[in-house]
Amino acid sequence: MCSLKWFGAAALMGAIAAPGAVLKEWRFAEGAAQGWDARCNHVSQVHVADGLLQGRIDDWDPWLTSPQFEIPASPYQAVEVRLKTDCGGQGQLFWSNTTDTPYGGFTPSKVTSFNVRGDGQWHDYRIFPFWQAEKKIILLRLDFPRPADQDKKLKTFAVEWLRVIELAPADRIVGPVVWDFAKGNASWDAVGAVASGASAGAGWVVKGVDDDTLSLRSPLSSFSADEAGDWIAIEMAVDRGRTATLAWASATGEARTVERFQIKPDGRFHLYNVAVGGAKGWAGEVFALELQPADVPGATVTL
Secondary structure, three states: OOEEEEEOOOOOEOOOOOOOEEEEEEEHHHOOOOOOOOOEEOEEEEEEEOOEEEEEEOOOOOEEEOOOOOEEOOOOEEEEEEEEEOOOEEEEEEEEOOOOOOEOOEOOOOEEEEEEOOOOOOEEEEEOOOOHHHOEEOEEEEEOOOOOHHHOOOEEEEEEEEEEEEOOOOOOOOOOOEEEOOOOOOOOEEEOEEEEEEEOOOEEEEEEOOOOOOEEEOOOOOEEHHHHOOEEEEEEEEOOOOEEEEEEEEOOOOOOEEEEEEOOOOOOEEEEEEEOOOOOOOOOEEEEEEEEOOOOOOOEEEO
């Protein structure tokens, strides 16, 4: 059986998958920076031209801060950005419900990281912060990847738009929590994939790109951690790497809780039982999970 399930009673790059209701949006085609140039760090020449917010990446901690706004926070929200840069690596999204911290409202713990492609081409990123505990959001900070020492003041960025959306969740799951991939992706999304599809009798096969670690994201829904139980069973085949990562977001935990486990990268199916009972954040309602099946780029996984 090709499945991922919880034993007990019972995480997009490329084209944006399903649209959502737009709660707040900045489109720079209007010809103004709309406040995104007012508070910056380690970037310069920030301006709007040709309908794009553009600038140069100068040093190790480059970021832009949004103007102040306010929306109610929910677990079904995402931040989307259309970005082009020749500086690849880890980007970050910070958020806040206040301006009263030593960092102008931001704190090191309220952040979601995502991989940025540095190929100078346009990419659409969907970032799930799971910031529902904040109750409201009033500020965002977009951090670009850190440039290599020899690339300081040489790399650039351009942003066409950035927005906060609200997605409609799937029905709440009651009873056993099971995703069966025998016929395809079971409504999961693949992030950092160059190919994805069903293989006859084998399940869902996903090939990761060569410059990013592959992540598989469940549909947004909810279920009770107590009813789901203390173990997650994952049956999959992976062809490279040493460690897989399972993450989830819940109502009572922090934005994202992570458990890592060792894998056998031989391309054969193995059953991995991951203990989550008692883990930080495994309580109350669980809204989504994300599986990173290998810790290296270019992996192929079959579920």
